[in-house]
Amino acid sequence: xxxxxxxxxxxxxxxxxxxxxxxxxxxxxxxxxxxxxxxxxxxxxxxxxxxxxxxxxxxxxxxxxxxxxxxxxxxxxxxxxxxxxxxxxxxxxxxxxxxxxxxxxxxxxxxxxxxxxxxxxxxxxxxxxxxxxxxxxxxxxxxxxxxxxxxxxxxxxxxxxxxxxxxxxxxxxxxxxxxxxxxxxxxxxxxxxxxxxxxxxxxxxxxxxxxxxxxxxxxxxxxxxxxxxxxxxxxxxxxxxxxxxxxxxxxxxxxxxxxxxxxxxxxxxxxxxxxxxxxxxxxxxxxxxxxxxxxxxxxxxxxxxxxxxxxxxxxxxxxxxxxxxxxxxxxxxxxxxxxxxxxxxxxxxxxxxxxxxxxxxxxxxxxxxxxxxxxxxxxxxxxxxxxxxxxxxxxxxxxxxxxxxxxxxxxxxxxxxxxxxxxxxxxxxxxxxxxxxxxxxxxxxxxxxxxxxxxxxxxxxxxxxxxxxxxxxxxxxxxxxxxxxxxxxxxxxxxxxxxxxxxxxxxxxxxxxxxxxxxxxxxxxxxxxxxxxxxxxxxxxxxxxxxxxxxxxxxxxxxxxxxxxxxxxxxxxxxxxxxxxxxxxxxxxxxxxxxxxxxxxxxxxxxxxxxxxxxxxxxxxxxxxxxxxxxxxxxxxxxxxxxxxxxxxxxxxxxxxxxxxxxxxxxxxxxxxxxxxxxxxxx
Numbered sequence: 001x002x003x004x005x006x007x008x009x010x011x012x013x014x015x016x017x018x019x020x021x022x023x024x025x026x027x028x029x030x031x032x033x034x035x036x037x038x039x040x041x042x043x044x045x046x047x048x049x050x051x052x053x054x055x056x057x058x059x060x061x062x063x064x065x066x067x068x069x070x071x072x073x074x075x076x077x078x079x080x081x082x083x084x085x086x087x088x089x090x091x092x093x094x095x096x097x098x099x100x101x102x103x104x105x106x107x108x109x110x111x112x113x114x115x116x117x118x119x120x121x122x123x124x125x126x127x128x129x130x131x132x133x134x135x136x137x138x139x140x141x142x143x144x145x146x147x148x149x150x151x152x153x154x155x156x157x158x159x160x161x162x163x164x165x166x167x168x169x170x171x172x173x174x175x176x177x178x179x180x181x182x183x184x185x186x187x188x189x190x191x192x193x194x195x196x197x198x199x200x201x202x203x204x205x206x207x208x209x210x211x212x213x214x215x216x217x218x219x220x221x222x223x224x225x226x227x228x229x230x231x232x233x234x235x236x237x238x239x240x241x242x243x244x245x246x247x248x249x250x251x252x253x254x255x256x257x258x259x260x261x262x263x264x265x266x267x268x269x270x271x272x273x274x275x276x277x278x279x280x281x282x283x284x285x286x287x288x289x290x291x292x293x294x295x296x297x298x299x300x301x302x303x304x305x306x307x308x309x310x311x312x313x314x315x316x317x318x319x320x321x322x323x324x325x326x327x328x329x330x331x332x333x334x335x336x337x338x339x340x341x342x343x344x345x346x347x348x349x350x351x352x353x354x355x356x357x358x359x360x361x362x363x364x365x366x367x368x369x370x371x372x373x374x375x376x377x378x379x380x381x382x383x384x385x386x387x388x389x390x391x392x393x394x395x396x397x398x399x400x401x402x403x404x405x406x407x408x409x410x411x412x413x414x415x416x417x418x419x420x421x422x423x424x425x426x427x428x429x430x431x432x433x434x435x436x437x438x439x440x441x442x443x444x445x446x447x448x449x450x451x452x453x454x455x456x457x458x459x460x461x462x463x464x465x466x467x468x469x470x471x472x473x474x475x476x477x478x479x480x481x482x483x484x485x486x487x488x489x490x491x492x493x494x495x496x497x498x499x500x501x502x503x504x505x506x507x508x509x510x511x512x513x514x515x516x517x518x519x520x521x522x523x524x525x526x527x528x529x530x531x532x533x534x535x536x537x538x539x540x541x542x543x544x545x546x547x548x549x550x551x552x553x554x555x556x557x558x559x560x561x562x563x564x565x566x567x568x569x570x571x572x573x574x575x576x577x578x579x580x581x582x583x584x585x586x587x588x589x590x591x592x593x594x595x596x597x598x599x600x601x602x603x604x605x606x607x608x609x610x611x612x613x614x615x616x617x618x619x620x621x622x623x624x625x626x627x628x629x630x631x632x633x634x635x636x637x638x639x640x641x642x643x644x645x646x647x648x649x650x651x652x653x654x655x656x657x658x659x660x661x662x663x664x665x666x667x668x669x670x671x672x673x674x675x676x677x678x679x680x681x682x683x
Contacts, residue, residue, distance in 0.1 A: 004335035007343050012205035015050050021630045032620055038569055056208045058229050061238035062248045063214035066269040070311040075202055077318035085150045093153055095212050096194035100203035106137040109195040116166050121551045122223050157185040167540040215248045222545035226552050234342040235261035240270040241291055245298045263341045268295055272310035307334040355635040362628045364574050368581045369621045375585030376614040383607050398593045405586050418490045422483055426568040429479040433561045455528035458546055462524040469517045473510045480508035487572050508567045513560045
């Protein structure tokens with residue numbers, strides 16, 4: 001197993017361990033009867049996000065740079081032949097995504113090129129199965145399956161007008177111009193997009209591979225650059241020793257990789273062309289180093305980020321189990337870099353976001369548990385006082401509790417009034433995010449562009465959209481600040497009058513929304529600045545680019561709407577839950593005192609019950625500390641290590657061990673006041 005495969009497997013096991021830690025928290029909530037519907041749904045969503053987490057790799061290069069062969073060598077050598085077609089002269093013509101979905105049978109789904117006549121996006125068409133040509137993959141017949149996958153290289157010939165209408169004519173493409181001169185026809189891909197559902201172990205662990213065609217085909221499908229490639233966790237850009245950095249290579253690097261991909265690797269492929277047998281191994285290494293230096297200089301990157309390989313020899317070496325050839329192919333260094341960059345970054349992002357949110361939930365649960373402990377301690381003190389004092393003192397204690405309860409009920413009236421005001425303010429905030437308003441705005445922008453479809457009109461329209469989004473974000477931020485202020489006043493009321501911990505409502509953060517909108521504007525600026533897109537023949541591409549922008553804008557708005565709804569659901573929820581917990585505790589104190597007041601036997605019984613309840617509440621606090629420790633241990637796990645956190649021996653909320661005090665985690669010091677400092681810093 002390669003180092004990359006081993007680390008992807010380890011990453012998959014880590015996700016399972018993280019889910020197990022969250023399940024322990026759900027079990028605690030269930031046993032403590034603290035699990036509410038919103039919290040249960042959110043924890044389910046978090047686990048679903050972890051389960052469906054994907055590691056997306058995108059391969060970008062001009063034709064005949066060896067992308068597909070590199071994919072074969074990196075991931076599918078156990079097929080013992082080329083899974084994806086990559087023979088000389090036969091290159092992938094349509095973008096394809098390789099993944100595994102257990103709900104579907106192994107198959108290849110092909111989207112006809114004619115679908116480009118419609119305004120439907122690829123994302124929409126993926127949810128429309130009738131428009132795809134589906135071919136089942138017979139895993140027991142490798143040769144038949146290999147032949148089926150040759151559909152990826154299929155082309156068709158159309159006349160010039162049809163090629164222009166579909167956005168494929170490029171007069172600067174010499175081979176295209178030559179074919180047209182000879183036959184009066186233009187060669188275009190037969191398929192627009194391909195989805196390959198294949199049960200490979202790495203794909204089953206969440207790996208998704210995106211193989212893109214050359215520059216001309218990428219430019220004809222703006223959705224690739226607007227959504228599919230930017231969502232990749234790592235982008236691999238390929239060039240070769242025999243071509244060097246060509247003009248089209250540089251354009252792909254500049255337009256799609258350099259400033260858009262956070263994690264990117266440059267691959268210098270086909271180094272085996274230098275193994276002609278006339279130079280010594282040292283001389284060959286010197287030639288490779290020279291090409292690496294030249295490539296680094298032309299692309300403006302550090303030479304340590306360039307990986308010289310022979311994908312063809314790497315595939316051959318893996319199939320033949322030739323360790324010497326595998327080492328010389330250079331692919332192991334690339335695999336290590338992929339594992340380091342992609343998996344480490346992905347682990348940090350997912351671990352930090354999940355642990356931050358779940359640990360905040362545990363902090364809140366800890367607060368509720370401490371309220372119950374505090375109230376039970378007061379109840380025990382009152383019962384003890386009743387046991388040692390006279391009847392008049394008992395009446396005074398009972399009167400104090402009843403008075404406290406009445407005061408609390410008076411504060412509840414203020415809370416309910418404030419909650420109603422917050423609800424109305426929240427409804428007003430959500431009206432700003434009407435998707436009907438967004439649809440109307442996009443329709444107006446499209447109408448203003450009319451039939452011109454120029455880059456000038458496109459850029460102007462996108463700038464107007466960003467301006468409207470900025471103004472909208474400002475209005476929503478102002479509304480959210482008023483809601484937070486109203487909520488904070490309620491927190492302060494219960495803090496001063498009833499001894500709640502000093503706290504405040506969380507703020508709504510729209511930075512991600514603004515960042516995504518600005519990223520769309522930057523992509524539009526780059527698209528409009530490209531001289532190629534000023535040509536008359538590119539009107540089709542401009543229109544497609546605009547439609548892609550509209551689709552991405554809608555996705556961004558929908559996410560902001562979901563974020564705002566979730567924020568409104570939790571902004572006052574913590575206080576509301578504390579109020580409910582506190583009220584129940586007060587009710588139990590009053591009931592216990594009233595029962596104990598009637599006879600000494602009842603008093604002794606209530607003392608025993610309260611002592612037992614206090615011990616149980618203290619154990620619940622301790623269990624929460626242990627659960628949080630387990631969660632933080634999961635977050636600290638590194639894919640570089642093969643040692644997973646062992647939760648099998650950890651104290652489960654309903655286990656016998658969980659009921660025993662743990663000296664290593666004293667209840668009074670471990671996480672009093674919320675998260676440990678490191679987790680607070682992360683949040």
